[in-house]
Amino acid sequence: MVFTLDEELDELTITDSDNEEAPQQLLQPPGADHVARRRRRSSKLEKLPVIAPPHSRRLSVSVGEGQASSLDPKVLSDFKPVRALGQGAYGKVILVKDDSTSKLYAMKQLQKAEIIIENEDTPDVSKRVERIFAERTILSQLDHPNVVKLFYTFHDNSKLYLLLQYIPGGELFYHLKERGTLDEDTAAFYAAEISCALKFLHQKGIVYRDLKPENCLLDARGHLVLTDFGLSKKSVDENSSSSPAEDVSELHSIIGTPEYCAPEILQGLPYTRNCDWYSLGCLVYDMLVGKPPYTGANHKVILNKIQKEKAGPRIPYYLSEGMKDWLGALLKKDRNKRWDVDRYWAAPLTTKKESGSRKKKRRAGQERVSPYTTHFVFRKINWTMMQDGALQRGEQGPIMPVITDLELAENFDEEFTSLACEDDDRETTATFKSDVFKGFSYKASGSYLEKYF
């Protein structure tokens, strides 16, 4: 599947107005204090604007109806707000308790008015509505230990609600802020868990497109869970099973967080699921170094830096040779030279002759063909247990979040937990009656609900 970015990026003149990092500075092993002080939420940076391709501009939104449950299984009054956990683009994420069962959920709220009202940054309303439905539809079809679970969705006149599994260990962002950086084994462990999730998504034809520390949560056992599927894209072909993410030729516009975004997306070139592996490279680099490989106030600055560094990002000397090799293979700016992890996940199914010719290709710097899971950095990973979820169920991850009381949300930033759960006046007055959100409500199957509660 090849996506294209339809933003009019051509007109951008790239000026490096951002401060270049002095090479020596980058090469120093970062002290935790130094890094923690400087870490800022990437969602606060400019995101790429969305301009949908002309053919996709339409007023009515036709997604969701076919798959939606017709019943409204839950209503807002079924849940008691406990405290705020986060703030998203269209509303808050709140820890809530089901009044009848006392079960806790993370309730993602989206203001209908915010979604539907035209604004200059994201002019295409139907695209935004489509994305909201995509998040609900994609999540309702997934069941993976490293992907957040969706139990219910419903809506009222002012908001849409997604009732998600509450992941109490907080954002990886929060833990990076506390610790500054992670050691290589810890980073490799989380890289492996994210890899399992990405591989699973790609097999289902889903490209995640928004990998960053804010979207990686830790569960109570210290395992990584991906949340926020608002930018994920599923291929239209539900039946393709072989390599579906490569099979679909739809065009799509995209937003993303520039610091973790693949260069082909920033440049407006066609892209594939491979962009997620570049983002994983950026994320792991960030875990080890304290910041992603290219930083800047906006995507122009970042793209400029990527283009300047002919041989790819500078990887600090203090990382092991194995880690340097792994990062280098994922952070290739040419996507054709980047490790095709989905394809080379395990030992290759090639004949001796074929692998010989591939080796030649590799020597010419064209393509990495060695199996991903047996790379040196993953030598301590039990892939079998991790892929079937036994590890996540039975063993602790490398960072154990401090949890004395689930309702305290101790691993979430005070910036969010101190927010009022209730809406302010401006928010509550915005009610909205429209058919565009018809079919949003959903309830997970009884067996799914039983399995996780």
Ligand SMILES: Nc1ncnc2c1ncn2[C@@H]1O[C@H](COP(=O)(O)OP(=O)(O)OP(=O)(O)O)[C@@H](O)[C@H]1O
């Ligand atoms: N299932 C969950 N359990 C615990 N906290 C969560 C959960 N889902 C989201 N959060 C918290 O809420 C924050 C915002 O959620 P999310 O990223 O889904 O919103 P968003 O509107 O898509 O945000 P953004 O505009 O930054 O992309 C997360 O970063 C996280 O801190």
